[in-house]
Every structure is written in C-alpha cells, then in structure tokens.
Amino acid sequence: MEYNFRDIEKKWQQWWKENDVYKVSNDSPKPKHYVLDMFPYPSGAGLHVGHPLGYIASDIYARFKRLKGFNVLHPMGYDAFGLPAEQYAIEHGIHPAISTENNINNFRKQLDNIGFSFDWDREVRTSDPKFYKWTQWIFLQLFNSFYNRWNKKAEPIANLIASFENEGNKQHPIPNTQHDTESFSAKEWKNFDEARQQDILMQYRLAYCGFGEVNWCEALGTVLANDEVINGVSERGGHPVVKKKLRQWYLRITEYADRLLEGLQKVDFSESMKEMQSNWIGKSSGAEIDFEVRLTPNPSPGGEGEEEPPASKRLFKTADISLWQTLKNYSRENRKNKTEAEDVLWQRIRNNQLGVKVRRQHAIEGYIVDFALLPVKLVIEIDGEYHNAEEQKLYDEIRTKCMSSVGLSLLRFTNDEVLSNTEQVIEKIKSFINKALEGRGADTPLSVRRGVGGEAPKLRVYTTRPDTIFGVDFMVIAPEHELVELVTTPEHKQAVVEYIAYVKSRSERERMAEKKITGVFTGSYALNPFNGRPIPVWISEYVLIGYGTGAIMAVPCGDQRDFLFAQHFNIPITNIIGDHYNGEEANPTKDAILMNSDFLNGMVMKDAIDVVIKRLEELEIGVRKVNYKMRDAAFSRQRYWGEPFPIIWKDGIAYSLEESELPVVLPHMDELTPGPDGEGPLANLKEWVNLPSPPGAGPGVRREVNTMPGYAGSSWYFLRYMDPHNDNEFCSRKASDYWGQVDLYIGGTEHAVGHLLYSRMWTKFLYDTGLIGHEEPYKRLVNQGMIQGSSRFVYRVIVTNPSGTPEFKYPIFVSSKYYQEYLEHGFLSNETLDDWRNSRFGLEWKKLSNDPYAGKFSIVPVHVDVNIVDGYELDREAFKKWRGGEYSNAEFILEDGKYICGSEVEKMSKSKFNTVNPDDLVIKYGADTFRMYEMFLGPVEMSKPWDTKGIEGVHRFLRKLWRLFFDDVKGPIWTTASPSPTGEGRGEAPTDAELKILHKTIKKIEEDTERFSFNTGVSTFMICVNELTDLKCHKKEILEPLLILLAPYAPHIAEELYAQLRQAPLSASLRAERSKRGARGEASILNAPFPKWNEKYLKETSKAYPVAINGKTRTELTLALDATQQQVEEIVLKDAVVTKWLEGKQPKKIIYVKNKMINVVT
C-alpha cells in the first residue's frame, strides 16, 4: 500500500470541512490562545510560495496549542481595499469590487489546498460594508475625542467643550502648535461663532482635518505614492511630479507617542523590532532656541563703536527698544480686541489655508498691520468707517508708502466688504498670492529692508545639544523654510533661487539618500543669543522641514554631518571640546569639558545642557522641548477604493454623521477618473456628494470625498475576528475580554512600523474609551523573513547590422559561460556564432562594410520563467513554447550540450518570471510535503531565496514514515502489544532504545515548536524516522504518539495514519469497507492530547567528552557523568593521545566542564 497523498489530503480536507472541526467557540472551559497572521492583500498575482511561510508557521503553532489543550482562535481574512485594485481598474476597466472578489476567491482556493486550520466562519474583508461600518464608527469615536494630557488618555470632545465653557483653554492649550499658541477665556469661547468654535475643536480632535503636502502629478490629475514617483517623475508615463498642499485628514498619533514607546516594554517583540519602532517615534529632548537674524555680519545696526547691549535686551532688535515694547503691547491688545470683520477674515486665512503663513497684528516699521503675509510680501488692512475721514486718508497713504518702501504691498478692505463679500475678498487675496508666487522671478524684491525698525526675523531651531551653543559655526534651514526669502540677501538671491529649484526637482527619498553635500549661503547672519556672535545662515537639503523647526544650529566639532558641511564650504570650525576634537572628524561626546564657551567654560557637557536651558528660559529666548520624529498620520487618500469618511461639510465645517447613518457605503462608479483640484474620483459623483441643504444652512452640504488609507481596516481587524457577526457593536466587550490580546502575531518586517504602530494606537484609544480591556494588541510578535525569488536569465545575442541598427529578427541565445566571457572582454569570439551570423547576414554585410566582423554582437540578459529551468539548465523545448511561442524559432549556443542559465536573487514578482506557485507543488508532492518543506528551508524569521530542489527530500521522508506503517506489497505492518478485538497484529512491547527515540523526539519537538524553530523540528522528525527504520520498529505504542507530534506539521498524513491505527488491525475487507465510509465518527487526531516526555527514558550515565590540548580537540574519552575533577584529571593524563601531545610537559591546568568538554592547558 503506497502513500497516496492526493486521495488522503482530499479526503481529510473534506472531512474537516464537513465536520466543522476548525470552528471556534467564544465559550469554552479551556484556556484561550489567539494565533494571528497578518491578513493578506489579495493581489491579482495570487499566492506565491512566499505568502504561506508565515501562515504555515502559525498554523503549526495553532494546531500545537490545540493539542496542548487550548481553545485556539486562528482566523484569516483579507485586507481588501487598496491602490493596486484601483490601478488595475484604471488600466483594464475592471471594477475594483469585481477584481477584488475574484482575487479573494483565488486566494481562498489556494489557501484551502494547503490544509490550514482557519475558522473561515470568522473571515473578515475590510471592503465589506458590514466590516467598514465599524471602521467608520471607530473613526467617528476618534473624531469626537481629544487627548487629555493631564490624565494621558483620550476623552470625549464634550469634556473639552465643558472645560472651555468653564475656564477657556487654560487647562488644555492647543496641542502641537509650533508658533502661535492661541488662548481664550470661557467668555470668549461662548462668544465665538459656530465656525470659530468648530475650528478650534478641530485642533484637538484625535482625527482631524489639516493641510499636508502630497506628490501631485498634474498630467495624471492625481496624487501619487512615493513608490509611484521615480526620479521626480511619475512611474506611469514619466510626467513631472511636484509637491502640493491639500486638505487632508490626520490621526493625532503624536499624542500617543509616549505611550507607544512605553508600551514596547510590555510586549514580546524582538529587540530589533522594538528598536525600529522607538527610532520611528524618535523621542528626543533638548531645547528650542530663537536666533535673531540680520542681513549683515555686523552685529549692531548703527554700526561702529556701539557697546554690546546685554543679552537679555538684544532679543528685541529694533531701532528703539521702547517703541518696540509699545508696539508689542498694542499688538497683543489688538489681537484680543479684534473686530468682527478681522475675525471673519482671520478664520479664512489662518492655519496656512491659502498656502501662506499669516501673522495677525504684526509690527512692521513702527506700524501694526492687521495681517502680514510675509512670504508673498503682502499686508492686509481692514478699515473701519473712520477711514473715510480726510485726515485718516492721509495717514493711510503715508502708511502705504512706508510699506512699499520696505517692499511690501498693501491690500485694503473695508469692514463691510469683508463681512458681506467674504468670498470676493478671499479671491482677491488668493489671486495676489498666486501672482506673487508665480512672479518670483528676477525683479521681485526679495527681502524686507531692515535695521531701521520692525521686528527682526527670528530663526527658531531645535537642538538636543544646547550645551554646544558656543560651538555653533553656521545655521542651516530647510529649503522649504518660511524664512528662506526673508533671510536671503539680494546678492545671494540668484544662487538661492537656483538651489531651491534644484531641491524641488528631487524626491524626498533622494534627498535622504544623498551623500553629496549641497547647500547655499543666504547672505544673512544669525546672532548667538549669548554673545552676539554673527553666524552665517545656510540652506541645505539635509535639513528636513518636517522635523523639529526645520532649522538647525550646526556644531561642526560635535556633529559629523555639520563637520562635513563646514569642511565642504570652508566654514571655520570652533573647537569647544579641546583635545576631544582632532580636526579630522566630529566628536559627538557628552563627556568633554567645555572650552571657548563663555559662562559654560569648565563644565562637563552633559551637565551644561540643563544650565543652558535654564538660562535660555530665564532670558525668554528658548524653552526646554521634547521632540518626536514621528508625525501625525495622514489618514486620507484622494482615491476611490477605500472606506468613505462618515463626514459631511456644511459651510466649510466638518460634521460627523450619526451612528444610525452608518455605514456610508462606497457608491458604485464606472469610471475612476480623478476629481477636480486633486480630489478623489468620488468628487465626480455629484448626486452622491451633494446633499440637500437643511433649512437655514448655506448653499452646499457636501460629503467628504476622500477615502481612508489602506491601514484603516487593518488597524483593528484583529478585534473583529473575536465577534465577526455582531451587528450592534464592532466587537462585544465580552468577546474582547475573553480573547484579549493576540498571543502570537506573525507577519513580515515590512510592517514593522506603519501597521503595527497604527494598530497599537487604535487599541490604546479603544482602551481609553473603555470599549476594550487591554492596551496592547499583540503579546508576542514574530517576523517572518521574505522569500525571495531566484531569477533565471537567458542571454540573447543582438547583432548590429552595418547601418548600426540592432537586428531582432533571429532570436539566438548563448549559454551562461559565453555571457561571462562577453562581460569580461567586452566582446565574444565564438566560431559557432560567427558561422551563424555569416550564414544569415555575413556575405551581404561583408560586401557592405568590407569588414569580416561587420555584424557586431551585444548580449542582453532576459528573464526566463524559473519553472522551465531545471536547476540552471534550460528546458529548450519548453522555452520555445513559452510566451505563446515568442521564441519558437530560438537557436542556442550550448556549453557541454546544455544551455546553462544565469541567476540572480531578486524580489519575487510576476514580471521577473521568478514566482513559484504553491498549487503546482501541492499537486506534485502534496500539502504535507509542501508545508514541511517551507518550514525546512530555514528559520522562519530569516529571508532566503526560494529553491524548489530540496522538496524531494521532505517528500521522501514522508514516504519513509509511511513505510513504518505500511509495506507497499504486504499492506499494514504495524503491530501492537496490547490485546486487540480481533487478536490480530499482536506484537512486542517497545524496547528502551525505541522509547528513548520517542521521548527525545517529544522533548525536542515540543521545545522547537514553542520557540518557533520549525526547521530543526522537521529535521528532528527525520532523525526519528531514520532511527526507527534502522530499528525496524513498527510498534503502535511508539508510532501513535509520534503521529500526534507530527499532526501540526503534516496534518493530513497524521490524521490518516492515526485513523488507520485506531481501527484495530482488521481484515482487509473490513478495512476497505471502513475506509469507504471515511473516518467519520472516528476521533480526530486534532483533539488528541500532546504526549508527555519522560525523563527516565532519556537518562544518560556517561558521555563521550572531547579532550582538547590548548583548545584543539585531539581525542575523545567516555567518562561517567558524575565524574569528579580529580577522577577526570587522572584518566586524562593516562591517556595515550594526551601524553603524546603533552610531549613530557606538565599541564598547567585541566579545565573540566561537566557534560561539555575537557581542555588540557600547558
């Protein structure tokens, strides 16, 4: 009886299905265990051998835990929203819903082949309205919550409103504002209109609307992912891509930064994974420091001979300090007592809404203007009625002149205009801005003249090393920094404009990866706030606008990047750390004693940090600041195939929908063309977008047309598996309390930061709101390595004809060896090839060029399907049929009668023809072989290229196992010592040797499975079966426990043999009849108890010790395990080999490590 894996696997898969053996209950007396895979995105390419790696590992573990007596939740689902389906729809006209459905069906078929123990009754799909209803619902909870920094948890926004009504926002200042922190009293809050109030609340919500830069491709009319942008142009079509500011939704994950960091200590993730996450969060502490900037290196405006004013006063650099103070007070006063019109306009232009930073009540040249838009050199004034008076008109004129004298334009509106014609006013401002931005050409005055009055611009930097402030030799600001224009002097304008243009052409990725040092001097200088030393201000792409303040103080003796920059641009370097700096590279030490550092001299750097910060805070020129590299998570996409937002817009204000209105179903669209102004395709669906206006509201009530990003559904799906059919809740508290944390989560490292951080944040949020009872989603995380493809190449010869054009008519391919020759020498001389060429073209070409080598060869590697290559040898017939016979007339130049392909390890991908489909392997070898082979490849965590070759060995092992039970001719050969009903098959009891094999296998399998070392687990099985075969052991008492051990790895064969064993040895006819009925009614191996190993069978009394002389192993001695040092020394010194190596010398000492080794040292 042979091992017929096809029938066996089919039979058991069907039996498992019919008997619902993988259905999991939420109600069980057993302890729970939750084993989860990262659910797949169902791509059109289907499953390749890389996908199941983690699934098999988790399946083995889940089955193992079940045998160990746990109630195991092991679900699977699909991350079904995403860009590829949308892209596919655009290119092939197939609706994402349809292609996704097809892909899922295909995935499911492929998964089913492998025999997983998933409870499919709990399947989730993120694109199913029943699922995303709750994604939207959780979003609404985020939208309606804020983060209370006092008790460090999310709370309903209603609590915040209550607090505002009581005491304004004193308790809860606006989070994450870098610059203008706005404060208001309870009374002010109550007086704000709806728009104003909502606008303020938006700045607190955990899901909020803001503005962010995206990759904008005008030609495609759409936003592109970083992946889709290559060298500044779109991947599709090669169109230019620019940064564009768009309204975006965000999740305020930064509020959770500290808790996400702390939580890492409570979970069982690999150290490297924790490190990656904490680096991503990037917490650092230091200080923000303001540096005053001027356009000349001369520290004082008046120039010659003036005494240095004390540091504390120099902060306010105006011609007349008293005037400045007065202006500043006025400005504060004005901001509080703004007119209605001012406020209306402010609400429309604040917060970068126009793409330009706006300052209110800003002091310029001795005046306070209502609004200043410095980057476009615009001042806006709103005039009350008294401006009609003749006298006032004159003043206004003088004011306008004054503004234009410093290069500013002035737009003037009346109160009335602003109030009744807001839109027109906004349009006017917009068009001015657009003109100004476009016209940033040659003759726009670049900078505001200064020195005679007005606020000197301040450059705010963030530094973790304020102790090095006297070592600052230059400042660097990001190219996008708002002060770039202001601080650029006319002489440097040209260079700066050119540099900015250069930076704009570069993608973020390129900028980060750049080794080359680039930058440009602005011409202006920042003043060291302590000693007034002028420091040149540079612009460079190595400073990123998104981190800190987008500006740094550079200390070349302490920071390597700053050092290289200084060297490259010949900026003199100040040494503040004495001998610690060698002039050849920076030294980032904190332990040096400071020199050349004014009041810090003689202090150890790490102690100086606090001293400096204190001083900065006293002088009000800086503050202590904790910074995070992590930014808020952009949560909207200008795409179709995602969850719609449960948000509507009324009069420019976002409102949440009621829970009863969920789900907001993604409407069907036939054409997925982008909407206007960078909006997603949904914007085109007028009848869906526009909602009837309620009475009294403005003209348009619109739906939000963005959709949620891919990680929305995956941020909480693991909770839905616990209670997948609940129509009233996303997951009942009872279910989430029962299942709790995911005990084991398996997935790729590529999700190390994104998905894992987002889902950890959502979990913390749901915990804060009391909806679930645990704060960390995953107790233990295992990262599976990536299975790479091993690509194969054929080498095509291209002949260039005499006119210089390559000739593609004849496909001729040379074997690998010739390609190597070609690479080495740049040409190939090969008689066969010459003959071939001459026979095709030679005579003609010779005539033309009079050159025997008229047709030159070049050779290009071409990817060939790995499935038609055996090892490295190409199946030439299959190749001719490949790709519909594209190469049917191919000719080959062979080596040793074979065509040998080249190879390279690359990502597995359809386009590289290096994918291997698990289905083919399952058909050829069976699911059990496939499962065990994937595990046998190596450690789950490690990346490795796929190679199908070794699979035979694992298949052989299973057949060898089978032969312990059945002989191909004789049929069953297993025996049992216990009496059986028929009295047949009576055999011997197991021997000690056999029991030892079994028990050491039980021990090893248990350990290896628990620690996820499945590759060594498989080899343990092989060793066990080899040893049992050697002993000719066919005893049920040994084999049955072995099958239970094997069941998680190879469930089909284990189930089959187990069933066979448990039908006592029957006559052949009875057996046939039983097998016809299937094994229905027989107890499944799935629920068998995992065997326990017994120490008494494993006991050893002696060990063969390696004996080394000076660390080199020379011989082996078998000693009793309980031998003492003295006994060992005696025996060792008597040994002939040891004596020989000692050459008569007395050993200095003998090292004896029990159960390990012996080392004789001379």
Next chain:
RNA sequence: GCCCAGAUGGCGGAAUUGGUAGACGCGCUGGACUCAAAAUCCAGUGGUAGCAAUACUGUGCAGGUUCGAUUCCUGUUCUGGGCACCA
C-alpha cells in the same frame, strides 16, 4: 544618508547559555536490486597533503578579549528590509 537584520561546505541550513563546526536535507561520487528505468537500500562527501593512521587549515574581512570564539567586543565590506500615499 539614517534605522534594523544577515553573511557558516557545491546548495538550504545546524550548533538553544562561550565548550567536539558542518546535525538534517539537497546535490554529487561509488555500489546493490533491475533486461532497463523509476523507486528503494548501502557507503563516501568542507579544503589541502597522504594508501592510510593522521596532520595542517577552515564560520564575509581586519583586529581584540578568553584555557577555549560561528557565538562576546572594536572596526570594515557586501547583501536584504524599512524610511511615513505599495500593502
């Protein structure tokens, strides 16, 4: 560039806590069975020298710590993954 990981025979890998480097499997070589093939079984297999016993050498590279290093430390090279709109 920054962060993380990896590198061991012809190949995948093993060596769990610093203690016999190469378990197990593939491949390869030789043999048995067979008319033949498949399947199966037996023996060998890191390199160099040697009939052999054996000796030397060997875990990316260069150092260091140790009686002893694939394992720990310093530096370095190469490969893979991530770097915020691929999932």
